[in-house]
Amino acid sequence: xxxxxxxxxxxxxxxxxxxxxxxxxxxxxxxxxxxxxxxxxxxxxxxxxxxxxxxxxxxxxxxxxxxxxxxxxxxxxxxxxxxxxxxxxxxxxxxxxx
Numbered sequence: 432x433x434x435x436x437x438x439x440x441x442x443x444x445x446x447x448x449x450x451x452x453x454x455x456x457x458x459x460x461x462x463x464x465x466x467x468x469x470x471x472x473x474x475x476x477x478x479x480x481x482x483x484x485x486x487x488x489x490x491x492x493x494x495x496x497x498x499x500x501x502x503x504x505x506x507x508x509x510x511x512x513x514x515x516x517x518x519x520x521x522x523x524x525x526x527x528x529x
Contacts, residue, residue, distance in 0.1 A: 494506075
């Protein structure tokens with residue numbers, strides 16, 4: 432698959448709003464253009480960015496304070512075992528080949 436060809440940027444350091452995909456020109460909706468391109472909407476994006484940063488910080492703080500994460504590794508082993516487990520009902524009948 433070919434990458435999307437960006438048109439209309441003309442070397443500017445600005446996000447392009449028009450792409451060419453499968454021979455058709457596709458444009459972003461006006462609301463999306465405004466929310467992503469206008470510098471004044473930075474204050475709008477600051478709220479979810481700060482909230483997300485706090486969530487990541489508290490999750491990391493919990494892991495650093497818990498000995499099972501940093502000393503023994505039992506929590507990480509349990510997470511990894513659960514994440515990679517394949518339930519019997521979801522096991523494919525044939526091996527997946529690529």
